[in-house]
């Protein structure tokens with residue numbers, strides 16, 4: 001096992017971990033013309049785009065992931081099926097309630113309902129199905145207007161660095177593992193960095209994901225190592241070992257804990273010293289089951305470290321999928337992935353149109 005001391009005498013890293021992890025399934029080999037080498041800009045752009053395109057072809061997962069939210073909104077179809085002009089106010093009141101229950105939030109809900117009311121009374125919407133289409137368009141506009149950069153932006157230098165941040169238990173480590181799987185499937189060479197040095201079990205959990213996905217991992221040998229040192233060593237290893245992407249896990253932290261939030265700034269600086277321009281992405285993991293309660297923490301994380309994208313997890317267990325719309329509208333940060341289960345395939349690239357279909361498609365409104 002090759003060992004290297006970090007600049008801190010107390011911390012020893014395994015570089016690289018010599019255990020060989022069998023991949024859970026054969027990885028697809030990237031055609032050689034797409035192969036990444038430093039300075040070749042096309043690879044990362046294609047990687048981001050390809051991962052995003054999969055979202056359109058893999059809609060079933062997204063549909064089942066949002067089934068609880070869709071069930072919540074199914075009442076809209078019933079309402080619109082029997083809509084007529086004299087019934088408008090009652091129907092819109094009920095629509096308002098359905099949107100609030102699905103956690104669209106009061107601001108967005110009022111925006112949507114009032115826009116529909118104006119269009120109905122102006123004579124622009126004349127049937128239930130026209131109202132439903134207008135509703136879908138309204139939601140789509142809201143998610144795309146402020147958050148349209150849903151593809152991973154990995155820059156052009158190798159390795160690209162992604163840091164995953166968020167509160168405890170939100171799904172950071174799990175999402176990192178699933179993301180590694182996606183990137184590997186597209187032919188990227190992925191290194192994991194166990195930057196959650198707070199809990200002893202945290203790096204063990206990430207090691208299991210390394211094993212499942214066939215990735216190499218950098219861990220601190222001693223407990224309570226500085227996260228910034230671990231990440232810095234990992235990015236060095238990534239650079240020397242010809243890795244395409246380094247995925248950095250971090251400890252869960254409350255957005256109200258100032259010193260822990262400062263640690264994230266140190267992590268950011270540490271990786272940018274090794275590869276200028278990194279981290280390319282700082283992805284904030286938000287637990288979808290908390291609905292709109294996630295907004296204050298997202299704001300704080302964004303102010304301290306500058307979040308480039310969101311991963312909304314556990315949407316499979318939540319009927320509050322409408323919060324996606326409010327989060328994007330309030331923060332102006334794109335949702336890049338959604339977690340729809342605990343399996344390795346259960347991280348879906350976020351696609352706005354598929355999302356809107358997944359939450360409000362149910363049945364056809366005829367009139």
Ligand SMILES: Nc1nc2c(ncn2[C@@H]2O[C@H](COP(=O)(O)OP(=O)(O)O)[C@@H](O)[C@H]2O)c(=O)[nH]1
Pocket residue numbers: 166167168169170171172173174175252285313314315316317338339340341342346
């Ligand atoms: N149902 C479901 N569970 C998830 C999802 N993402 C994570 N989890 C579970 O949430 C729990 C906490 O996840 P973990 O990755 O350890 O959170 P961390 O503390 O932020 O690193 C674990 O039991 C995960 O399996 C998801 O998208 N759906």
Ligand SMILES: [Mg+2]
Pocket residue numbers: 172173174196202249250252
């Ligand atoms: Mg974790």
